[in-house]
Structure formats: C-alpha cells, structure tokens
Amino acid sequence: MRVASDQPIWPNLKNCKAHRLYIQARSRQIHIRYNPAMLTPAHIESKLERILLKVQKPGRYVGGEFNTTVKDWHSARARVALVFPDIYDIGVSNVGLKILYDQINQRDDALAERAYLPWTDMEALMRRDGIPLYALESKRPLSGFDLIGFTLPYETLYTNALNALDLIGIPLRSADRDETHPIIIAGGHSVMNPEPMHAFMDAFVVGEGEEVIHDIINVIQQFKVETLNVERSTFNRDELLLALAKIPGVYVPRFYQVSYMDDNTIAHVEALAEGLANPVVKRVVAHLPPPPTKFIVPNIEIVHNRVSVEIMRGCTRGCRFCHAGMITRPVRERSVDEIVAAAEAAIKSTGFEELALMSLSSSDYSYVVELVNAISAKFEGKKLTVSLPSLRIESVSVDLMDSLRDRRGSGFTLAPEAATERMRNIINKYVSDEEILNTTRAIYSRGWTTIKLYFMIGHPSETLEDVQAIVDLCKRVLAEGRKVAGMKCKLNVGVSTFVPKSHTPFQWVACDTRDSVLDKQGLLKRQLRDKNIKLSWTKPEDTLLEAWLSRGDRRLSDVIESAWKRGARFDAWGDQMNFNAWMQAFAEHGLDHTFYTYRPRRTDEIFPWDHITAAVRKNFLFQDFRQSLEGQIRVDCRLNCFACGILPTFANMRRDHPGEAWKCPDVKSPRKASNQLSVISDQLPVFTDQSHLVVVE
Amino acid sequence: MRIRITFSKQGALRYTGHLDLHKLWERAARRADIPLAYTQGFHPTPRIQIASALPLGFSSRCEVADFFLSADLDVATISSKLQPALPSGLSVLNVESVDERSPALQTQLIAADYEVTLLESADASNLDLRLAALTDAPTLPRVKRDKAYDLRPQIEELSLMAGAEKKIHMRLASRAGDTGRPEEVLAELNLAIEDVQVERAQLIFKDS
Numbered sequence: 001m002r003v004a005s006d007q008p009i010w011p012n013l014k015n016c017k018a019h020r021l022y023i024q025a026r027s028r029q030i031h032i033r034y035n036p037a038m039l040t041p042a043h044i045e046s047k048l049e050r051i052l053l054k055v056q057k058p059g060r061y062v063g064g065e066f067n068t069t070v071k072d073w074h075s076a077r078a079r080v081a082l083v084f085p086d087i088y089d090i091g092v093s094n095v096g097l098k099i100l101y102d103q104i105n106q107r108d109d110a111l112a113e114r115a116y117l118p119w120t121d122m123e124a125l126m127r128r129d130g131i132p133l134y135a136l137e138s139k140r141p142l143s144g145f146d147l148i149g150f151t152l153p154y155e156t157l158y159t160n161a162l163n164a165l166d167l168i169g170i171p172l173r174s175a176d177r178d179e180t181h182p183i184i185i186a187g188g189h190s191v192m193n194p195e196p197m198h199a200f201m202d203a204f205v206v207g208e209g210e211e212v213i214h215d216i217i218n219v220i221q222q223f224k225v226e227t228l229n230v231e232r233s234t235f236n237r238d239e240l241l242l243a244l245a246k247i248p249g250v251y252v253p254r255f256y257q258v259s260y261m262d263d264n265t266i267a268h269v270e271a272l273a274e275g276l277a278n279p280v281v282k283r284v285v286a287h288l289p290p291p292p293t294k295f296i297v298p299n300i301e302i303v304h305n306r307v308s309v310e311i312m313r314g315c316t317r318g319c320r321f322c323h324a325g326m327i328t329r330p331v332r333e334r335s336v337d338e339i340v341a342a343a344e345a346a347i348k349s350t351g352f353e354e355l356a357l358m359s360l361s362s363s364d365y366s367y368v369v370e371l372v373n374a375i376s377a378k379f380e381g382k383k384l385t386v387s388l389p390s391l392r393i394e395s396v397s398v399d400l401m402d403s404l405r406d407r408r409g410s411g412f413t414l415a416p417e418a419a420t421e422r423m424r425n426i427i428n429k430y431v432s433d434e435e436i437l438n439t440t441r442a443i444y445s446r447g448w449t450t451i452k453l454y455f456m457i458g459h460p461s462e463t464l465e466d467v468q469a470i471v472d473l474c475k476r477v478l479a480e481g482r483k484v485a486g487m488k489c490k491l492n493v494g495v496s497t498f499v500p501k502s503h504t505p506f507q508w509v510a511c512d513t514r515d516s517v518l519d520k521q522g523l524l525k526r527q528l529r530d531k532n533i534k535l536s537w538t539k540p541e542d543t544l545l546e547a548w549l550s551r552g553d554r555r556l557s558d559v560i561e562s563a564w565k566r567g568a569r570f571d572a573w574g575d576q577m578n579f580n581a582w583m584q585a586f587a588e589h590g591l592d593h594t595f596y597t598y599r600p601r602r603t604d605e606i607f608p609w610d611h612i613t614a615a616v617r618k619n620f621l622f623q624d625f626r627q628s629l630e631g632q633i634r635v636d637c638r639l640n641c642f643a644c645g646i647l648p649t650f651a652n653m654r655r656d657h658p659g660e661a662w663k664c665p666d667v668k669s670p671r672k673a674s675n676q677l678s679v680i681s682d683q684l685p686v687f688t689d690q691s692h693l694v695v696v697e
Numbered sequence: 698m699r700i701r702i703t704f705s706k707q708g709a710l711r712y713t714g715h716l717d718l719h720k721l722w723e724r725a726a727r728r729a730d731i732p733l734a735y736t737q738g739f740h741p742t743p744r745i746q747i748a749s750a751l752p753l754g755f756s757s758r759c760e761v762a763d764f765f766l767s768a769d770l771d772v773a774t775i776s777s778k779l780q781p782a783l784p785s786g787l788s789v790l791n792v793e794s795v796d797e798r799s800p801a802l803q804t805q806l807i808a809a810d811y812e813v814t815l816l817e818s819a820d821a822s823n824l825d826l827r828l829a830a831l832t833d834a835p836t837l838p839r840v841k842r843d844k845a846y847d848l849r850p851q852i853e854e855l856s857l858m859a860g861a862e863k864k865i866h867m868r869l870a871s872r873a874g875d876t877g878r879p880e881e882v883l884a885e886l887n888l889a890i891e892d893v894q895v896e897r898a899q900l901i902f903k904d905s
Binding site: 049050051052053054058059061062063064065066297299300301305347348349350351352353383 | 708709710712713714716717720721723724725726727728730735741753754782783784785786818890891894
C-alpha cells in the first residue's frame, strides 16, 4: 500500500487547539514538555485494537514480551525511547540496543522503552487513524519521551529513521525542533560518518554507548530540574545541546561549520563554540561490562530468536576493506568464565534454544578452544544450538564447530573474500587456496553437506581474472568435496560488492563502476551454473546507495529527505528499494551522485568524516593503503603493534587497565599531566610518522 | 509423565498464533526448569499438544494443553515454577496429571463456547432478531478458503447472554475437520471483527 509520506500526522500544529493548550501549559511551567493533547496509552490501545487484526503479524505491535522492563512513568526523571528503525522482527535481537536498555533501566531515576518501525500495512493504518509511533512497554507516544535514541548500524536504515521521526509527529530537521520536542540522538557503526544524517539528528554518539548514555541522561536530568525552576521561556534547546556536545564522544552537528572548496570537496570543519572537540573522538569502555542476560523473548517468531554473548570486541586482523575491524579497536576480550556464566544465565532467563557467541573473528579469541570445551560441557544434552560465527579458514575451525555441532546440522560458513593471491594481499586477508581446500574437504568429510563461501567483488584494481578465480575456486571446492563425501555436497556462494568505507585504508579508493560490476556478476552467473551451487549477489543499485550514504557529506541530507518524500524506505529490503526515488532526489538538488562514488580521491583530500575519529590515525590508514598498492600484507597486530593510533589516544585508559584483557601492548610510560593528544594531524599524510611510539613499550 | 494444563490467554498474548504458542511454552518450560520429553528422530521437538488452535486476536479463559515430561514432578511444584516463567497474558489455571496413554486432546474435543462482546462502534440493533434469523435458517451456505460449506450445522447454540444486551453466547462444533469459526458467524451477523471482542469461554471434550 502506498502512503502519502509528505502528510505529517499532526498537520499544522501551530494553529491547532493542542498547540494553544500547550502554550498555556508552558506559561504555567508544568513540565519540560507538556502536551495535553498527546494521546494517552489507553487511547492508543483502543485505536490499536481496531486495526491489529487487519495487519500481518500483529504480535509485532503489542509488546508484553517476557523480560521486558516496565517502569513507573512518573518516578523516572529521564525517559528514553530506543528505536531500531526497521521492523520488530529484525530489531528485537539487536544487542546494542539491548545493552542500552539494560544500562538505562538499571538506574532508579530513568526508564527506557522500545519502538520499531511498523511494516507498510501497519504504517498506512496508523497514519489513517492518527496513531503516532508509540513505545511497546507503556504504549505512550514517543513524542512524550525526553530522549529518543536511534541505532543506525547500517546506512540503508536512514530513510526509515526519517519515517520514524514523521510517525512520531515531530519536525524531521533538528533546526525546526523546539523545547517541546524530545532530543533525538543516533549511534551505531554507520554514524562514524554522521554527515549525511546531520540535519535530522540533534546529536550523534560516536563509539561505544555503555558509559556515554549515562553522561547524556545526567545532562538531560540536570536541564529538566533547572528549567523547572526558572521562567519556562528561558529554556533553550541550544544550551542543552551545547552541554551534550561537551560530553566526550558526542557530536552535535549544529556546532560545527563545514566550508567547501571550489571543487565541492571540504576545505575545513570548524567548531563554533569553546570547549568542543575537533575531531570528536569515539568513546570506548576500558573494560567490557557484564554482558546482558535478560534478553527479551518475543511472543512471535523473529529473525534471530537467540541469546547473543559478545566474547570479544574489536579485531586485530586488519583486513583493509573492513569498517568494523577499523572502528572497534582496541580488541578487548571477556574471560571464558564470564562468557559461560552469562550464557548460562541468559539461557535460564530466556529459555532460548540457540546461543550465539559473537565477535568479529571468533578464531582470534585467545581462549577459543577452552571456551568451546567449556560451553560444550555446560550444555551437553540440553538441545541447545550454539553458533560461533566468523571462523578463520583453517582445520582447527572444523574441530571447533564439530564440538559445538548443533542438532540440526546447519551449514558451515567461510569468508575467503577474494580468490587470487594478488587480491588477498591487496585486501590483507591472506589465506592460501590449499588451506581453503583442506578446510572445505574436512568440513564435507565430517558430515556437513552445505558450505557457504563469501566473496567480495569490486576490490581496488580487481580484474575479470580475479573474478574468474572465484569461479575456479568454487568448482575446485565442490570437486574436492565430492571426492570425500560424494554427490550430496552443496555450495552456497555469496558475492557482495565492495564499498570503500570511511575510516578504512580504502577510503581513498573509488567504487567499482556499475557496468564493471554487472560484467563481473555476469561472468559469475554464467560460469557458476551448477545444480549444487547456489549463487547470490548484491544488486549494483543497492551497492551504490550504500556507497552514497556511507561516503556522503552534509549535502546528502537534502537527498535523503527528498528520496524519503518520494517514497524511499525499507531500502535494505530488496523488493522495497526504490532506486528511481534516489536518482530523482539527486537531480532535484543538482548533485552529481558519481561525486561520491566513482571519483578518485586526492591523497590530501579532507573527507566529510575527518572531524570524527575512531582513534585510528589517518596517516596510519594512508600508510596501510600505500602498502596495499604495493601488495604488502600486514600481520595480525597482536603479533606486532603497528601503532594505529589507539594507544596514544587511550594511553591512560590502557595504563589503568594493564594485562591481557586488551590485545594492545601495555603502556608503561608515566602518565602525562595532560592527555590532549591529537589523533588526526592536519598535515598531509606522511609515511614515517614515529611520534606515537613514545607511549608504546 | 503427562500433565494437563488449563490456562488463560489474554492481553498482548491474543496476538500470538498457534505455532508461536508452542514455541512459547517450550521456552517457558525451559525457564521454569520443567524437563520436556522430545520426539525421537532427526528433528526432535518437544511433545506438547494444544487442544485447539485459538484464532488470532481472541482471548480465552479455558485453553488446555498436554505436556509430556521426561521426569516425574509434583503438579503443585510444576504450577508454582511455571507461572513466574510465563509472559503477562498467560496464566496457569490448573495443572493435573493424566494417564500417559489417554487419547490425544485434539481427538477428544467436540465443541467450544465463545462470548462475543459488542463494542460501541458495533451495530447492535435488533440483535435478538438477527440471532434468531441464523438459528431459524435451515442452511447457511458460505465459502471459506475457496470452499463452499454449510455453517448452520456447526452452530450448536447461539443466543444473547442473560443479563447483557450486547453480549452473544455461541457454542460451535469443534471436531477434526468440522470446526465452526466464530468469525464466520459474526460475518453472517454483519458484525465486523474490529467491532467486537471474542473470548473462548469453554472447551467441551467427549467425556466432560
């Protein structure tokens, strides 16, 4: 069903009765945001009753799940709504929001509730009946919360986030919101380049949320108390936002001004107020807090109904295409005891039949064998499926998976990413064909019938020969498998298309062109025709969208808003993605979309995201990029610290937390009086920067 | 051992369907540390038999399910462990032990009682006459999932509830392959599903 998206739920608020009542309330200084016309939970529930049986899976919209926390509204001094801007089925299992939900609800003075986006059928009925986006726990409209936190783990959620703001019934743009509206904050991996969404969010959280969420709530509570004691009209949203901007790791776009050069690249970014970080350095926690165990147990089936325990954060492998690997440093591990205890508590509190041990690279967890043995011993015979994703391509991985063998015998996934030695050196993910074949042979011979292999095309300097090598390797894997396990062997080949992401060594690289990608995909489709091989790939249009949104600058905000107005939403859902809307949106604003994708970058170009840093220095990234061009690999940085920039930035933190929880070297130099270290120099990239070594022993 | 649990299903749980309810009970049992027996074979599944699927959106105060356990437990213990492990909306009303060899619940069910409450938005005019029109009709031909059938023999009782003007009582046949659906009766009465609330009040088994 199509929805008239440019019709807000609350048309022309300024002239309606609700607004007049609000103005009266405001003059009586009743509450930071008192809107008597706001729908009550009872109103919303009675409106829902009338539509829920008309939509698919109404269980998405009613809450009431086991392990939800419902707190008293009136005794909480800060009320936070956490939003995953896709449907319930996808959002509930998000671990990031689960951590924040727990962190906030553990406080006596705050509450957190959840909201997800309605699917198109429900959205149409909500708009028809004037039901705003509401929180599942209390059924209160989101517009009544103090703070709304979005998670944006990937870019294709951006139009959904706009849709959510519209369904909440507040202005889309931060500049149009006033003291009557909640503060809107976004976090998650994709906001490492926040600029495309800068117009819509009041603030972004850069990095890990466990500690900064408390700083944010404290500021909001302080303002609520203070503004209740002064004349209501003196309350200033800008002042609150400025206080937020001074929290380390919080980026408030309105206090930073971007200047452009004649060629539309960035000249410089200036902080507009005293005391603001430039660049904004991501937050990290020194020590991973205990993992959440009270996972919400949905009353309907969703995508991942399982317990997830994060065993390790960060990755030391240094694959040059990998955004997560670059932005989640340093590596911090949890102990085997803590993981097993958390898994046991979580299974007990949820009754889930599946446990996922999460990390970016399980094989690199220092005690992975001990962990697998302990988990197997603990849950033997309990009918529990254990998954250990992201295993290295080596025979040890097969042993590990064998000990965790689940009762259903699912597939075994490996990610070689590239199929020639040249390409693997360029991307710094080195594994030999021999090792791949030995591993896959072992997998088939131990009874797995299906192997999934993930590759990427569109790597820098990739040719058709490199793509042909993917075909050849897949055929060899299957042929070798048949020798040991017969004709029942199956192979699923997933080939995605590389997007040069911000904050990675490949950020200087241009995207592969659409025509080239189509050629490469054509080759794969022609040559991998085998009834036992299933090939999947990413549509070039989806890749382009991801590239625009992850590499864009502030001007992309206009494009995102226009695309949304033209009907773009659920961009991550293949069948919903509306490429024409995006092309029209670019045209409407006179922007050339190839500027963001196909243009090679100058080595000294200032990127739209350079004033946000993951504490990995730009010089380090550039040096790594140069090494890539020369086909040089870098080994795992556990073996040899390459001084990426993490330690100088977090030297004090590391000094206070020595030992093996971090995989960076210990810092033994004495603490400096001031820790104001700049992690990004304004100079051109240099290749022999040794300044960081002073703090690394 | 085999236990029979009578439970109510209300509130948000009305929107959890039959298959999801199976999964929900399986997880609740695991949380409560009640050892379910599993089927043999390649895909072991817990042995839970729910007497009758409750249509989505209906509440109930009389659902019945049998659970096979791999160990013997005291029924009072089961009851006290289970209730705190259930999401709000599910309440255990009774737990009893039954003979392992007694026939499956689904085969014993013969009929079900429903109570329909008309909301303000519903057209309640001449309700008694409209009910009578249905019970007086010799046949009520309808089409469900592209299949023609006669609804009339499935209606065993249909009346206004005593002392309530806007409440309907109906008893519908509920046998394997011959299950009367309340929403079909409501459609014949020209009552839209969003204008009413339906609660299952009683399940009637062969020997009760």
